[in-house]
Amino acid sequence: MLTPTENAELFQIDNLQRAAFGYFLDHADPATGLIADTSLPGAPSSIAATGFGLSCYPIGVERGWTSRREASRRVLTVLRFLGESPQSRDQRASGYRGFYYHFLDMRTGERTWRSELSTVDTALLIAGCLTASAYFSGEDAVEGEIRSLAESLYARVDWRWALARSDTLTMGWRPPGRFLKHRWRGYSEALLLYVLALGATDHAIGPEHYDAFTEGYDWIPVDxxxxxxxxxxxxxxxxxxWLDLRAVGDRPMRERGTDYFANTRRAIALQRDHARRNSGRFAGYGEQLWGLSACHAPRGRLRLADGRWQRLFGYVNRGAPFGLDDGTLVPWAASACLPFDPEASRAALGHIKASYPGLLKEGRLPGGFNPSLAGDGPEGWIDERVVGLDQGLVVMMIENWRNGFVWELTRSLPAIRRGLERAEFEGGWLATETA
Known part of the structure; x- marks a missing residue:
């Protein structure tokens, strides 16, 4: 039986998850179903945020925050729009070769912000389509169409084309016909991209391309x-x-006696240690306040609240160890890390609630904050944006911590198993669950 303190803590987490889920109800276009990149007025849709939203709708149904009928209607709206939106070299199209532009106009679905045709963001979108298709497994017409559309959208993506005559996947393409020079080589969020590209029934890439991806891995000793x-x-x-990698490892992981789940636990410990050491003498840093990731911040040489001058980096990938750090933290880190280190995450969530109450806006955490900068409270500078990607990660990871719900859905997808096995992943659920 839970203690009163534990009950209060779980209530707080439940409220945080429910408010984050509400982002996808509040910031979806009713006609296209596309999800806004951020809460800022006029923000375009991010196809990655749309993928997170598609994965979160089933959670909302299970939690009783929306009806199955309403959630399936929202999913079908998005999938129909994606299936019908233009795919061509035209600069105003929604995508090309089954891939989608990073940012789309919320109402028309046209490419916006001169964005690239993004391989990894398309993978996040397709992951959402497949997750929704795994949940909406009913025999009625709506759920049947969801599954059919998700399958056709996945089948249309030309993963082999995105190799662009090389051994690794390109990061993207721009019209009328230029691949980006940068490629997905070395550990990154593109792990999911490679699993989907390997697991496809149409246009799949070969295992040798995953080997080329992992050849760029950067291993460091930790304890x-x-x-x-x-x-x-x-x-x-x-x-x-999306990927349940508990005790599941590819060849590079198995050779070193570890797995991606354990690796993430170490990454969290390294971030906490970085915050505890606090070599930059930033305000608030410690074992209960940590979290360095990609986020917005002011840019330029600014005076901190303690009088020191500090270079602020704007939007960059912050991180530890060996990453950029200017005192800007992502407050969603603790909730997103719950499956990996529940004790540290719960302590951080309690600390944030007690020490930085001004962070929550409509119950949602912003994209970032910097307590070292002067502000109206101890939070210092607070990003005015609430970011769709962050909110989706909060909803999904809290649910995976609770009961592994999203992981259970994706384990049922043949494409996920096929992609992992072609990348030579072994162990965990791959060894205990039948294909």
Whole structure:
């Protein structure tokens, strides 16, 4: 039986998750179903945020925050729009070769902000489509169409084309016909991209391309153990919002006697240690206030509240160890890390609630804050944005911590198993659950 303190703590987490879920109800276009990148007025849709939203609707049904009928209607609206929106080299199209532009106009679905055709953001979108299709498994016409559309959207993505005559996947493409020079080589959120590209029934890439991806891994020693380094937290978290990698490892992980789940636990410990050491002497840092990742912040040389001058980096990937740090933290880190280190995450959530009450806006945590900068309260500078990606990660990871719900859905998808097995992942649920 839970103590009164534990009950209060769970109530707080429940409220945080419910408010984060509400983002996808409040910031979806009623005609297209596309999800806004941020809460700022006039923000375009992010296809990645839309993928997170598609994965969160089933959670809302299970929690009783929306009806199955309403959630399935929202999912179907998005999938129909994606299936019908233009795919061509035209700069105003929604996508090309089954991929989608990073940012789309909320109402028309046209490419906006001169954004790139994004391979990894398309993967996050497709992951959402497939997760929704796994949940809406009923025999009625609406749920049947959801599954059919999700399958066709996945089948349309030309993953092989995105290799662009090389051994690794390109980060993107711009019209009328130029691939980006940067590629997905080395540990990144593209782990999910490679699993989907390997698991596809159409246009799949080969295992040799995953090998080329992992050849770029950067291993560092941590307490005598090998650690796969990535400084920003989101790199560790995004793929595992969908992929259950507990005791599941590919060849590089197995050779070093570890797995991605354990690696993420080490990454969290490294961030906490960085905050505890606080070599930059930033306000608030400590074992109960940590979280460095990609986020917005002011830019330029600014005076901190303690009188020192500090260079602020604007929007960058912050991280630890060996990453950028200017005192700007992501307040959603603790809730998103609950499946990996519940004790540390719960302590951090309690500390944030007690010490930084001004962070919550309509119950939602902002994209970032910097308590070292002068502000109206101890929070210092607070990002005016609430970010769709952050809210989706909060909803999904809290649910995975509670009961592994999203992981259970994705484990049922043949594409996920096929992609992991073609990448030579072994162990965990792959060994105990039948195909």
């Amino acid at each position: 005598g153990e090998p650690h796969l380094h990535a400084a920003p937290l989101f790199i560790h978290l995004f793929p595992q919002a």
